Amino acid sequence: MGAYRHEHPDLSFEACERARHARDPAFDGVIFIAVTSTRIYCRPVCPVRQPLTHNVRYFPSAAAAEAAGFRPCLRCRPETAPHSPAWSGARATVTRALRLIEEGALDQEGVEPLAARLGIGPRHLARLFRRYLRTTPTAAARTARVQRAKRLIDGSDLPMTEIADLAGFRSVRSFNATFREVYRRPPSALRRGR
Ligand SMILES: [Zn+2]
Numbered sequence: 001m002g003a004y005r006h007e008h009p010d011l012s013f014e015a016c017e018r019a020r021h022a023r024d025p026a027f028d029g030v031i032f033i034a035v036t037s038t039r040i041y042c043r044p045v046c047p048v049r050q051p052l053t054h055n056v057r058y059f060p061s062a063a064a065a066e067a068a069g070f071r072p073c074l075r076c077r078p079e080t081a082p083h084s085p086a087w088s089g090a091r092a093t094v095t096r097a098l099r100l101i102e103e104g105a106l107d108q109e110g111v112e113p114l115a116a117r118l119g120i121g122p123r124h125l126a127r128l129f130r131r132y133l134r135t136t137p138t139a140a141a142r143t144a145r146v147q148r149a150k151r152l153i154d155g156s157d158l159p160m161t162e163i164a165d166l167a168g169f170r171s172v173r174s175f176n177a178t179f180r181e182v183y184r185r186p187p188s189a190l191r192r193g194r
Contacts, residue, residue, distance in 0.1 A: 016058040019044050029081040032059045034070040041065035046076035061098075061133035063143035071183055072146075074190075077154070079147035093118055094132045097125060098140060102148075106141035107168035145169055146182050153191050160187050 011031060019027035027044040034041040035051040041059065042048065059065040062078050072078045083095065097118055105114045114137065115125040129137055149167035152158060158166070164175035179187045 011058070011060070013058065017053065017056075020056070021050065023047075029083055030060075032062055032065045032078060032081075033057075034059055034065045034068065039070055040073050041070040041078060042073040043076040043078055043081050046073055048073070048075055059134060061135050061140065061143075062147070063136075063140045064134040066143055066182055067135055067139055072150070077150070079150045090128055091132055093120065093125075094128050097129070097137065098133070101137060101141050102144045104144075104168050106137060107145065111137050142178065143182075146178060149175065149179070149187065150190070153187055163187070 016027070016031050016033075018024070019031065020033055023045050025045055029043075031044060032041050033044060033046070033051075034057045035055050036057060037051065037055045041062070057068070059068070059070075062072065062081070065078075066072075083099065097114065100114060100117065105117070111122045111125065115122040118125065120128075125137060129135055129140065133140065135143075145168045149163050149169070152163045152166060153160075156163075160175070161172050164172045167175070169175040169178070176186055179185070179190075183190060
């Protein structure tokens, strides 16, 4: 559920396994590796010890891994993964949508104006997200806010209230609640830990 299955056209479980063992940077941002024993998800380039295959699940997006209950790794920092390489056709639309979402397209506006900017309907956009990222635009927007905030926590000394605002959260309360859910700890604990 949520993870890549063998029917995926170009990312079979075997291909993901090869990428993981090789720590292949070409797959960075394309697949996210979740480990069922630790409930953490990583980038393919993560330096931590390789988990056993039967504990591994692959996801096409950070949001999908989080929806399945996995936390972002604090070592390889999935929020710093690059954008996936050039996709064509429908997947290019998904990439563009994801980029707009990461730029905050869904923090002020709804899914409908976003879909309109992409020249498609909101239901079609939802279908594309389900198919290629195994998530929804709204969940991807939440992950994007968390990732934006995490980069600011790690890369600045700004106060948390300002980070919440800059990252696109509607309130500090929602910022704190979302971080507790995603990282299982408050945002301030992540700064102390760096
Ligand atoms: Zn990692």
